[in-house]
Amino acid sequence: MDLDQFKQQLNEKLSTDHQGRSGEDIAQMLSKKTFSVIEKLKKSIQYEILFGFLGMMLFTILAFSTKYHSVRTYFGVSAVFIFVFLFLLIYLLKKTTELNKVHQPVISNLNNYVILIEEYMKRYFQFTMAMVPICLFFAGWLGYHEKTPVPELDHLIGRSHLGMTVVMVISVIYLISFSVGMYYFTKWYLHKIYGRYVLELKKCIKDLQEN
């Protein structure tokens, strides 16, 4: 018993066992939602561009409207940082859109998927890791060197009866735990969303390359 023996029957069965779709059915499908991972990635990048842009505008307004030098520097640097990241997101969006338009041979298509998703994962990870020192250590350093007194902060430290040294130690422990936690969480999160899928695609590439 081999494949050639049943070639015709299998082929016929596979191609005829279905209910034919009318032209209206097909036309209706064109406006329905997609299940493609690349389409979801594209949507995700579009949202990140939108929120990144809004965040950048807000940070710029805050930087120019505050009287504190540290707050101005903090939001100013963050706005510049997001501005740079926006270009990267636009580049990724362009690549994703191009990928959807042309269907290359299976192996090239799979390679392009893997390259794109891994690039996105890498950049997302780098951005998150770069935001950690900006959000925490840089903010702490700026706050420590702020010349203009911040009454609310002084009041908070004074009210806790802990003293400056203890507050500093607690802050440093918090910063380190947050950074380490963020590192592992981001890795886990990205792997959870795309990791298994990328492995599946890589397995297909390996299958194709095997002789």
Add this chain to the structure above:
Amino acid sequence: MSSQDQFVSLLKTHQNIVHKVCNLYMDRHSEREDLFQEITLQAWKAFPSFRGDAKFSTWLYRVALNTAITFYRKEKRSPQIFTSDLLPESVSEDGLDPIEMQLKAMYAAIGELSKIDKAIVMLYLEDYPYQDIGEMMGITANNVAVKMNRIKTKLKEEAKKQLEQS
């Protein structure tokens, strides 16, 4: 005729290709429906890149196989079992027709293949030459021939096992 009308008309004529890919890659009716929709959408998005220098059927095969291979559903699924619900009702577990039983076993054996092997088998069943299969898959014709020999052996063994089990 608008571009959409042209696309709908072509897809309607060649919808067997899409159904075939769905039947081969998905074991449940609802999953086949989802894949059909996904292939239709992907083909529509890629339609501007179809210039007519290749046959629409070949182009559609490429889009459909690319979509089926990269198709991913997040929901947890039970292990894939290539159901025999596509086979005629006369082919039941206690059916006596040995040919039908062998066909059923072969069908189940194809269901056990990897995504890539399924794509190669599908094009082989469609009588595409190794050269064309290689071009669609992005590998050499020699490589296709080697793979096809291996797949045939695998199918023979798997179908035998399926027959013994039933």
